[in-house]
Amino acid sequence: MRTVRIGAGAGYSGDRIEPARELAEKGGLDYLVFECLAERTIALAQAARRADPGAGFDPLLADRMRAVLRPCAERRVRIVTNMGAANPSAAARETARIAAELGLSGLKVAAVTGDDVTAAIRGADLPLIERAGRTADVAATMVSANAYLGAAPIVAALAGGADVVVTGRVGDPAMFLAPLIHAFGWAMDDWVRLGRGTLVGHLLECAGQVTGGYFADPGCKDVPDLARLGFPLAEVDEAGDAVITKVEGSGGRVSRATCTEQLLYEVHDPARYLQPDVVADFSGVALREVGPDRVAVSGATGHARTETLKASIGYHDGFIGEGQISYAGAGALARARLARAIVEERFRLTGLEASELRFDLIGLDAVRRGPPVSAPSEPAEIRLRVAGRTATLRDARRIGNEVETLYTNGPAGGGGAWSSAREVLAVASTLVPRDWVTPAVAYEVAP
Template sequence: MGSVSTARTTLRLGAGAGFSGDRIDPARDLAEHGDLDYLIFECLGERTVATGQARRLIDPNAGYDPLLDKRMRAVLPHTTATGTTVVTNAGAANPLAAAELVARTAAEVAGGPVRVAAVTGDDVLEQVRRHNPVVWETGRPLSEHTEELVSANAYIGADAVIPALELGATVVITGRLADPSLYLAPLAFEFGWQASDYATLGAGTAVGHLLECAGQLTGGYYADPVTKPVPNLAHLGFPFADVRADGSAVFGKLDGSGGTLTTRTCAEQLLYEVGDPAAYLTPDVTADFAGVSFTQVGPDRVAVEGATGGIRPDELKVTLGFRGGWVGEGQISYAGPRALQRAELAGDIVRQRLHEVHGLATENIFVEFIGAGAAFRGLDSSSDPHEVRLRVTAQAASFDAADAVGWEVEALYTNGPAAGGGARRSVTEVLSIRSCLIPRHLVPTDVHLLEVTV
């Protein structure tokens, strides 16, 4: 898989983002003060790649992460000065356009020459149509689905990124690269790990999985003010890892940054979104985290070892995006005595009008009472809340039908219960997200290199 680039004993990888909307200043701090070899931005989820595809359907030059330019402007002056390589899947649905954007940005802000590589091949729409796989959520072949299929993105692995690093890329932009593969690719490249060395690849995948959500490892999402207090969350520091050639690592964060890094934060992140810790399937390896151990080796420093792995899957997961119509939403607040009863009456009015006047099916109309048990669906609330926010959503086949939802909620101002206020409305086109598998030989990848001379 990898080819040794230098005689390294350790490699420092920093987490620059854990999702599309993540903060930028902690990544800038790492780029400036982290003494990093690589800075990694994980910016994709199943819905974010589908949202990117929806933007690309409207504008062929769009589809990449909306914050990509801001992120690169924040870190490239530092990464080019320190020799830090950037790897990100923020290319989303359009890695080539993303690479061109980064090249233009680098020409303005970089402190030296930049080689921007776009990794393509995860867009497998035509392959999926030809292969006609079974869709997980329905158990039926793709060809039996009547909805319009508009996107299909395979989870590619580290072997797609390594050729870009071999070409000397200093910024690598991919589409639907699997989250831990963002980190595994630099490790395999720098240490020369082979594609058949599943034990070491499993260890490297554990490193990537621990870092991939950025601030979650240093106390974000973990925090609770009573049982798990975390200091200075307003300035949460993102983590880095010093990784050895055997895949073991010590995790840390910048001294003085907010948050906390302990064996407990690491244990929670290790299990995050993992169904079977002994068989975590990735494009690179079937990782085994069952024997992982954490040791606190200093303030905000945790050592990890014990991960291993087995043979990689023969098939790759694919995220499918189907046109799913439109969703309309309306919200309005009620406060004071009997707030919940007034909100319930308002919800009944809107539900009835959406069905009888606008023809929406009742099973596609959803009413929530935020502040009165909305997060505990199906459970009755015994409290008498002082304020309740009514939220009505409905799925419809057209924009106009979906727009009726917010319209009817707003009309409650003078046509509904007393003292409603703060109405808001929106309409959003929906891509329904489903999944399937296809053989990995149907997913060839390629690298496109752009040279930027500053």
């Protein structure tokens, strides 16, 4: 039976680049997919585009393309990526420019647009998924609103001869599903195969997680050679069943356990995993080790897609100010506690207006709140961190400034003071009718 080989070149925007090049050169791939767009990432990209109309795509796009375009072109590996973020058209132009720079004349790059629904949502009364009883009243402070597109426009771009497809917001598994639909000619209402293809995409979308990266836990779940972690690939047949593996000799591990953890990742209901193309059902999935670093995946199915699409709304939600300072040596904990008390009192005396405040003693209670599991010995060093949410940038800066003043106005021996103040771009979700979204495909060709 014919198989298609798809590799995962990235699991997030700042991911390593070397494993993707390894896949391009040694993976025997048909397709290489870069998943680089988180919910908050596109809101930041939209803000960048507003400041510069030529910006708004992934900052590592040029580095990634320079690393893989030539080996992919030489081996006829086609690339699909959401590195277009808020500006797929500009990202496609940049990719074509880099291709020309590399001497890859004629390389065809598709830009998939249509996910931006900011204008439609701004005047709509839509309920927010995560905030019961609230509607999209964040519109007054909205920076962006992007609907999750499905596989169809990527399939169209591949059918149009694109060597590289650059999208904005699409469902993560859809980037892997689209090449399978294109290669095997699956119907867009073949819910069983679409469910199986969505499972393949879900297992690959976080790249190094399924080859043991996030899985690793020394002494409990040991994974070899993590510094050279290889990213995964799938060998997929026409029925949609697959084998998950990696490049031979690369670091990491593919096992039933690594695949099980990734299978459950961010899936609230395994029987109803809602995606733009299909409601996937993973409840009957079977994972079977069929060789070293080879796991056979089968048993997924699917049901008819929903009539709405999820949209992520990025909006301004105030500012966060933060300050940190360290104390070490004898009495470090007592001095850090005194420093915390001083800052708390300073906020009261100066009338700081903050909707949230948090005081952490890093090394004691910053991650695990509440009483310790066992009585700790006196720590050798403690770092005080103070953070708060404010309505103005001025008040956010005051938080870090008060911590810095501990250098000369607080307990002895403070060092390494640091402060920051930044705008908060929050994310909320809603559902929009499908007919609000009109995907489009345009092409750039390297001269």
